Amino acid sequence: MNKIQNSRLTLVSILLSMASVLILLMMVRIQNSASYQELSLKTEADYSYLIESYYPERGNIYDRWGRLFAGNEDVYEVGVMLEDVMNPKTIAQTLNGINDLDYFEILQKASQPYHPINSVYSVLTNFLPSGVIDALSQIYQDYELENPYGKKQNLPSLRGVVWSPHLKRNYPENSLASNVIGFYSFQDRTAGKGYFGVEEYYDNLLAGRPMETFMHRNPYLLEDLPEVPAGASLVLTIDREIQAMVEKQLDEAVKEHEAESGTVIILDPRNGEILAMASQPRINLNQYWQFQDEFSDEKPFNRAVGAVYEPGSVFKVLTMAAAFDNGTVDSDTSYYDSGRFEYFGATIYNWNRRGNGDQTMQECMQRSINVCLAWVATEMKADAFYEYMQSFGIGRRTNIDLGGELIYPLSKPGDEGWYPVQLVTNSFGQGVAVNPVQMATAISAVANDGMMMKPHLLKAVIQNGKQYDTAPQILGVPIKAETARLMTDMLVKSLEQESSIALVPGYSIAGKTGTGEIPTDGKYGTELTNASFVGWGPANDPQFLVYVWIEKPKSSPWGSVVAAPVFSSIVKELVVYLDLPPEQAFDNQIAMGN
């Protein structure tokens, strides 16, 4: 290598070194310059992370077989980015009539002047289904082809129109089981909440927790994406098919008897699961705002839990069960029914104002003799009677998992306003008020060997991808198992011997009618009544209890005429849904040697 080459290489290396030094100096200068730091902060704020408000999907509600009662659907909010709007008239013409939007209203919103702080975006409408958005998108594209970027003012353009998806609560069954489900006020996107029924009771569980998620854009800092817990889904004990059947039967009965309303509850006495709960009126939950029209005058949303009434003779089941359990009466006890019973200056009569002579306890129940039950209660004494009623849950909440349970306190000896005559009126279900679920739960103890299970609608919770089944809970054991079986046998015979309309061929059913008089102007009479029937079966292994309450029927005041046929019609279909063969099927099986 000659000297010239050597000196050239030296020069190149010096120049490269100088360039390196210059680059380093420039880097130091840039790092310390105020403008760079400002740019750096801005970049950090704009591009280094992303904050996103996230509203978790509200949990679904299923029936016991996984059929959806409440879910979510994809809908869109449509608005305009005011800076980008090129032709407000086209926007108004295109969206006119959609969701009841008015041309001039849209035009006014789309024509607002843009301001970078105060006026950037304007909402035009919300809750549009994806089909409408697909059509809108197609029109948008067509206009763009004709008029790219909307630059030609004489041609239509939807520039500036934007849409963003979100989920909306949806009830595929519309009004079916609406009294049980309740509704979610989805139109209020930031403060929507559950009202009534399961939607209210489990609102926190269904809603999940809305949160803002923070996500690094820098891949080195990006860790696992934050988990936003979705709302839990619920599996109910309700059977959709049974619910639909019960609602149909109830609607027909209310119409036929020109009643004010009606309620039917079907529960499994072995575990307290509610299989169906129907009440009137009902609303289409997808249009929950109808609520104000349908439920004016403080009507309860679900009469099964939100209405208290004097149950009448169905209450005799509890009185007689208590008397048998504490030994006041037994199967051999008889009572001479003269047709009237005097107690503390008050005279009690039978429903037909007639006496029946010597009566066994079974006959007292079969003929629903008020006088007999009044005598039984007085023989039992007030303290024992009310102790039993409390253990049956009368005057106490069942704490069923539904919003809006209403109860009426049980007035007992020593309470202000309690009079001794109440003991006898209470014995046949007058002067005492219950809600239908309370009554069905109390009587379910008789159907379930004395064990009273907590009525409930929640069968399982699905959270974080796992299904957690709920366990049945015992509310109490108000009577002994022997007493419960004896009462069931007695009520089976009662129905059979009176050839009740409530009987279902092939099945042994225990049951009792009830006609609760409603006082008008302070006087009790049969002009206005609560007609009811409670029954359970199969008597040797009860798997269902059906409670029917028809409110203020006009065709007949009596539970045996109005409510008993409803019970029978329901049970005839119910046994098919529950795969309960008639007793004869078992007999045939035995005869065949199986």
Add this chain to the structure above:
Amino acid sequence: MQAIGLSLIPVVLVVAGISVYLIISAQAAEAGLEIMDLHFKEEDILRQIANQRSQLAYATSYAQMQKKAQKIGFVSPPDDSLHHMVINGYHGQQPILIAPPPGEKNAFHGLVNTAYQESLSAWLFDTFFSPALPRGQIYE
């Protein structure tokens, strides 16, 4: 000549280091953007699933099924035509299981591969000094 070569070595090393850094940064940035994109796609898919579940539920709702049954010509059988048969060992429809019960192991271990969370120095260290250590497990 040797002195010149030696003086250029740091420059070459710096340029090489910057090049490696830029390549890895670009790859990692691309992966990060892909993750975000997947996140938005996931949201979109979850919405679509919810929507389709609702549509399916509507199509199979009680009222719709009743309409279909009537259209086909189904009628409820009269009570006296029902024949029940007891089948020993058959316990009817079993309770629904929409999700697995608790206790079953979840195979999901996190969305971002731990390899994408390594720094350059950690990568160099692992590559040259801990070659036997399986990738992706160094921080677990």
